[in-house]
Amino acid sequence: MKVACLTSNLVFAASLIAGALANPLITREQALETVAKALAERATPQAPDGYTPEGVNCPSTRPSIRSAAQLSPEERSWLSQRRNNTVPAMRDLLGRLNITGFDVNSYMDRVSNNASALPNIAIAASGGGYRALMNGAGAVAAFDSRTSGSNGPGQIGGLLQSATYLAGLSGGGWLVGSLYVNNFTSVQSIIDASPDDSYNLWQFQNPIYQGPERTGIQLLDSAGYFTNIYQTVEGKEDAGFNVSITDYWGRALAFQLVNATEGGPAYTWSSIQTDPAFSQANAPMPILVADGRAPGEQLISSNSTVYEMNPWEIGSWDPTVFGFAPMRYVGSNFSGGALPANQDCISGFDNAGYVMGTSSSLFNQALLMLNTSSSDSGVLRDALTAVLSNIGEDSNDIADWSPNPFYHYNNDSNPNAASKRLTLVDGGEDLQNIPLYPVIQPERHVDVIFAIDSSADTVLPDGTTTGWPNGTSLVATYQRSLNPTIENGTAFPAVPDQNTFINLGLNHRPTFFGCDSSNQTGDHPLVVYLPNAPYVYNTNFSTFDPVYNISERNAAIMNGYDVATMGNGTVDSMWPTCVGCAILSRSLERTGTQVPDVCNMCFERYCWNGTIASELPNPPYNPSLILEDQAVDVTSGAAAGETFSKMAVVGMAAIAAAVLAA
Numbered sequence: 001m002k003v004a005c006l007t008s009n010l011v012f013a014a015s016l017i018a019g020a021l022a023n024p025l026i027t028r029e030q031a032l033e034t035v036a037k038a039l040a041e042r043a044t045p046q047a048p049d050g051y052t053p054e055g056v057n058c059p060s061t062r063p064s065i066r067s068a069a070q071l072s073p074e075e076r077s078w079l080s081q082r083r084n085n086t087v088p089a090m091r092d093l094l095g096r097l098n099i100t101g102f103d104v105n106s107y108m109d110r111v112s113n114n115a116s117a118l119p120n121i122a123i124a125a126s127g128g129g130y131r132a133l134m135n136g137a138g139a140v141a142a143f144d145s146r147t148s149g150s151n152g153p154g155q156i157g158g159l160l161q162s163a164t165y166l167a168g169l170s171g172g173g174w175l176v177g178s179l180y181v182n183n184f185t186s187v188q189s190i191i192d193a194s195p196d197d198s199y200n201l202w203q204f205q206n207p208i209y210q211g212p213e214r215t216g217i218q219l220l221d222s223a224g225y226f227t228n229i230y231q232t233v234e235g236k237e238d239a240g241f242n243v244s245i246t247d248y249w250g251r252a253l254a255f256q257l258v259n260a261t262e263g264g265p266a267y268t269w270s271s272i273q274t275d276p277a278f279s280q281a282n283a284p285m286p287i288l289v290a291d292g293r294a295p296g297e298q299l300i301s302s303n304s305t306v307y308e309m310n311p312w313e314i315g316s317w318d319p320t321v322f323g324f325a326p327m328r329y330v331g332s333n334f335s336g337g338a339l340p341a342n343q344d345c346i347s348g349f350d351n352a353g354y355v356m357g358t359s360s361s362l363f364n365q366a367l368l369m370l371n372t373s374s375s376d377s378g379v380l381r382d383a384l385t386a387v388l389s390n391i392g393e394d395s396n397d398i399a400d401w402s403p404n405p406f407y408h409y410n411n412d413s414n415p416n417a418a419s420k421r422l423t424l425v426d427g428g429e430d431l432q433n434i435p436l437y438p439v440i441q442p443e444r445h446v447d448v449i450f451a452i453d454s455s456a457d458t459v460l461p462d463g464t465t466t467g468w469p470n471g472t473s474l475v476a477t478y479q480r481s482l483n484p485t486i487e488n489g490t491a492f493p494a495v496p497d498q499n500t501f502i503n504l505g506l507n508h509r510p511t512f513f514g515c516d517s518s519n520q521t522g523d524h525p526l527v528v529y530l531p532n533a534p535y536v537y538n539t540n541f542s543t544f545d546p547v548y549n550i551s552e553r554n555a556a557i558m559n560g561y562d563v564a565t566m567g568n569g570t571v572d573s574m575w576p577t578c579v580g581c582a583i584l585s586r587s588l589e590r591t592g593t594q595v596p597d598v599c600n601m602c603f604e605r606y607c608w609n610g611t612i613a614s615e616l617p618n619p620p621y622n623p624s625l626i627l628e629d630q631a632v633d634v635t636s637g638a639a640a641g642e643t644f645s646k647m648a649v650v651g652m653a654a655i656a657a658a659v660l661a662a
C-alpha cells in the first residue's frame with residue numbers, strides 16, 4: 001500500500017514530465033517547474049509510511065554529514081533568491097515608516113543589487129508554551145503585510161516579508177511550525193477561520209489531554225484520539241526505533257498545529273523544502289532550536305551543545321559537534337560522517353510534530369516548574385512523579401533522535417561521538433529561551449534581530465511567579481557568547497542583569513541592545529527586544545496552562561500585536577519610525593551613509609545606554625494594563641490557571657499511560 005502510493009506518485013510525476021516535455025511550446029525548465037508545483041501541492045505528507053520511518057532508495061549522492069564551517073549549499077542558493085525577494089517588501093515598509101530626511105527609494109536603489117549592503121533581518125520567537133505561541137503570533141501578525149490593517153499609519157506590516165530568518169523555540173516553535181507546515185498560512189487566516197470550516201488549527205479550547213472535537217476533519221473522539229497517538233508511535237517502535245515521551249507529545253501537538261487528518265502523521269519537517277512559499281524564497285527561513293542532553297546529564301547553560309532544525313538539516317555550529325545532517329534522512333545509520341554502503345536511507349523520521357515536540361519537550365519543564373512553584377500542585381507533582389519514575393526519571397524530557405547521526409563524527413571534540421544515541425531536549429532548558437542561537441551565527445551575517453520574549457521570569461519576593469520576562473534569556477545568550485570554549489565566533493551585544501531590566505523598564509517596553517557596533521569586538525547584530533507586556537490583556541498565563549477558549553486566544557494575540565506595535569504607535573508615535581531605524585542601522589554604517597536625525601533620536605530613546613541599576617526591584621515588577629481604556633473584554637470560559645492542576649494530571653497521565661502500555 002505504501003509502496004503503491006509512492007510508486008503512483010512517481011508514475012504521476014513521470015507522466016507529467018513526459019506530457020510536459022512532449023509539448024514543444026514549453027521549455028524543460030517550465031516542465032520541471034510544472035512538476036515541482038504539482039508535487040508541491042501534495043508534498044507535505046512526504047513520509048513513506050506515516051509516522052513510521054522507513055527505508056527508501058538512496059539518492060545518487062549518498063547522504064552524509066557536513067562540516068559547519070559554512071552555510072549549506074541549499075541555504076546559500078536559497079539566500080541568493082531570498083535576499084532579492086526582500087527588497088520590494090523592505091522598500092515598501094521603510095517607505096511607510098516616516099523616516100524624515102531619508103530617501104528610502106534612492107537608498108534601496110543603491111543597496112538592492114548588493115546583498116552585503118542590504119539590511120539582513122531575523123525574527124526570533126521565544127518559548128513559553130501557549131502563552132508564547134499566542135504572544136508571538138500577535139507580533140508576527142503585526143509584522144505580516146497580509147494582516148488587514150497592518151500596512152496603515154503606525155503599523156509595521158511587511159517586516160515578516162522583509163526578513164531572512166524566522167526562528168522559533170518551544171512554544172515559539174509551534175507558532176513557526178504552524179505557519180510553515182500549513183503552506184505558510186497567516187496568523188490572520190488561522191484566527192479568522194471558523195471552527196465549522198473543518199478547521200483544526202489552534203483550537204486550544206480542545207486541550208491536548210482530550211483531543212479535537214468530533215466535528216471537522218479530525219473525526220476522532222477522545223478514545224480514538226489516544227488510540228491513534230498510541231498506535232502511530234507504536235509503529236515507529238516496532239520498526240526498531242527508540243521512542244520517547246516526546247513522540248507521544250509531538251503527535252498530540254500535531255492535532256492542534258497541523259491542518260490535516262489525524263494531525264498529519266506523514267507530514268515531515270523536511271517537506272518544507274518543497275513548500276511553494278519557502279522554495280520560491282517568498283517566506284523567511286524557519287529554524288527551530290533544541291539542546292543536546294544525554295540521559296542523566298545536567299545541562300550547563302553556558303556550554304551545552306545547541307542544535308538547530310531547519311528545512312534541510314539538523315545540526316550544531318558549536319565547536320563540539322560542528323556538523324549538520326540532512327533532515328530528510330535522519331534516522332539513517334550514519335557513522336563517521338558517512339552512511340555505510342550496507343545501510344538503508346531512512347526517511348520519515350523527521351515528522352513535523354516530532355520536530356516541534358523536540359523543541360518543546362515540555363514534560364520536564366512542567367516538572368521543573370512544579371518543583372519550584374509553591375503550593376497548589378502537590379497532587380499533580382505526585383502523579384507525575386509516580387508515572388514518570390516508571391519511565392525513567394532521567395529520560396522524561398528527552399526526545400530520542402537515535403541512531404545518532406553524529407556517531408563517530410568529530411571524535412576529538414564531540415562529547416557524544418561515541419554514543420549511538422542522540423537525545424535532545426527543549427531548547428529553553430539552557431535558559432536561552434529566545435532562539436537567538438541560529439541567527440547570531442557569524443556565517444549568517446544578520447544585522448538586526450527582532451527578539452520576541454514571552455518568557456515567564458518574574459517572581460515576587462515570596463517566590464510567586466508573575467509570568468513576565470525579565471531579560472533572563474538575553475543574559476544567558478550574552479554569557480554564552482563570552483565563553484571562549486563554546487562561543488565559536490558568535491558575538492552578542494552586552495546586556496545588563498535582570499534587576500536592571502526591571503528597574504529601568506527594559507522589560508516593559510521595546511529596547512535596543514548593541515546600538516554602538518564599535519563597542520564590542522566581533523560583528524554582533526542589533527537586538528530589538530520585544531518583551532511581553534500587558535497592553536490590553538494580561539498575558540502572563542502559566543506556561544503550562546493547557547486550555548484557552550477562542551476569545552482568550554484572540555485577546556492574547558491582540559495583546560502581542562500591541563506589544564510589537566506599541567499599541568499601533570499610540571504609546572509612542574515615533575515607534576514605527578524607530579523600527580525602520582533599527583532595520584537600517586548596520587546597513588547605513590556599512591555603506592557609510594549618514595544616519596538621519598530622526599534615527600539618532602530613536603537610538604537615544606530606545607537604546608540601552610550601559611546604565612546599570614542592579615538593586616532588587618522595589619516594588620517588585622507587577623505591571624498593570626498599559627492601555628487600560630482599551631482592555632479587551634474576554635468572555636470567560638474554563639478560566640486559565642484555575643483548572644490547570646486537575647486537567648493536566650488527566651492529560652499527562654493519559655499520555656504517560658500510553659507510554660507505559662507500550
Ligand SMILES: *[C@@H]1O[C@H](CO)[C@@H](O)[C@H](O)[C@H]1NC(C)=O
Pocket residue numbers: 041183
Ligand atoms: C498555498 O498558498 C498559496 C498562496 O496563498 C496558494 O496560492 C496555494 O493554493 C496554496 N496551496 C495549497 C495546496 O493550499
Ligand SMILES: *[C@@H]1O[C@H](CO)[C@@H](O)[C@H](O)[C@H]1NC(C)=O
Pocket residue numbers: 098100598
Ligand atoms: C513624521 O515624522 C515627523 C517627525 O520626524 C512628524 O513631525 C510627522 O508628524 C510624522 N508624520 C506622520 C504622518 O506621522
Ligand SMILES: *[C@@H]1O[C@H](CO)[C@@H](O)[C@H](O)[C@H]1NC(C)=O
Pocket residue numbers: 080081084112113114
Ligand atoms: C539578485 O539580484 C541581483 C541584482 O539585481 C542579480 O544580479 C541576481 O541575479 C539576483 N539573484 C537571483 C537568484 O535572482
Ligand SMILES: *[C@@H]1O[C@H](CO)[C@@H](O)[C@H](O)[C@H]1NC(C)=O
Pocket residue numbers: 182183185189190198199200201217259
Ligand atoms: C485547512 O484545511 C482545510 C480543509 O482542507 C482548508 O479548507 C483550509 O484552507 C486549511 N487551512 C490552512 C491554514 O491551510
Ligand SMILES: *[C@@H]1O[C@H](CO)[C@@H](O)[C@H](O)[C@H]1NC(C)=O
Pocket residue numbers: 300303304320415485
Ligand atoms: C561544560 O562545563 C562543565 C562544567 O564546567 C564541564 O564538566 C563540561 O565538560 C563542559 N562541557 C563542554 C562540552 O565543554
Ligand SMILES: *[C@@H]1O[C@H](CO)[C@@H](O)[C@H](O)[C@H]1NC(C)=O
Pocket residue numbers: 318319320322413488489
Ligand atoms: C568553530 O569551531 C570549529 C571546530 O572546532 C573550528 O574549526 C572553527 O575555527 C571555529 N570557528 C571560529 C570562528 O572560532
Ligand SMILES: *[C@@H]1O[C@H](CO)[C@@H](O)[C@H](O)[C@H]1NC(C)=O
Pocket residue numbers: 240241242402403404420421
Ligand atoms: C535505544 O536506547 C538504548 C538505551 O536505552 C540504547 O542502548 C540503544 O542503542 C538505542 N537503540 C537505538 C536503535 O538507537
Ligand SMILES: *[C@@H]1O[C@H](CO)[C@@H](O)[C@H](O)[C@H]1NC(C)=O
Pocket residue numbers: 456457458459470472498499502617
Ligand atoms: C528573573 O527571572 C529569573 C528566572 O528566569 C528569576 O530566577 C529571577 O528571580 C527573576 N528576577 C526578578 C527580579 O524577577
Ligand SMILES: *[C@@H]1O[C@H](CO)[C@@H](O)[C@H](O)[C@H]1NC(C)=O
Pocket residue numbers: 148149150536562567568570627630
Ligand atoms: C491596533 O490595530 C489593530 C489592527 O488595525 C486593531 O485591531 C487594534 O484594535 C488596534 N489596537 C489598538 C490598541 O489601537
Ligand SMILES: *[C@@H]1O[C@H](CO)[C@@H](O)[C@H](O)[C@H]1NC(C)=O
Pocket residue numbers: 114115116117590591
Ligand atoms: C557591496 O556593499 C558592501 C558594503 O557596503 C561594499 O563593501 C561592497 O563594495 C559593495 N559591492 C559592490 C559590488 O558594490
Ligand SMILES: *[C@@H]1O[C@H](CO)[C@@H](O)[C@H](O)[C@H]1NC(C)=O
Pocket residue numbers: 504609610611
Ligand atoms: C542613560 O539612560 C538612563 C535611563 O535609562 C538615563 O537616566 C541616563 O541619563 C542616560 N545617560 C545618558 C548619558 O544618556
Ligand SMILES: *[C@@H]1O[C@H](CO)[C@@H](O)[C@H](O)[C@H]1NC(C)=O
Pocket residue numbers: 493494495514515519520608609610
Ligand atoms: C559596551 O561594552 C562593554 C564591554 O563589553 C559593556 O560592559 C557595556 O555595557 C557596553 N555598553 C553598551 C551601551 O552596550
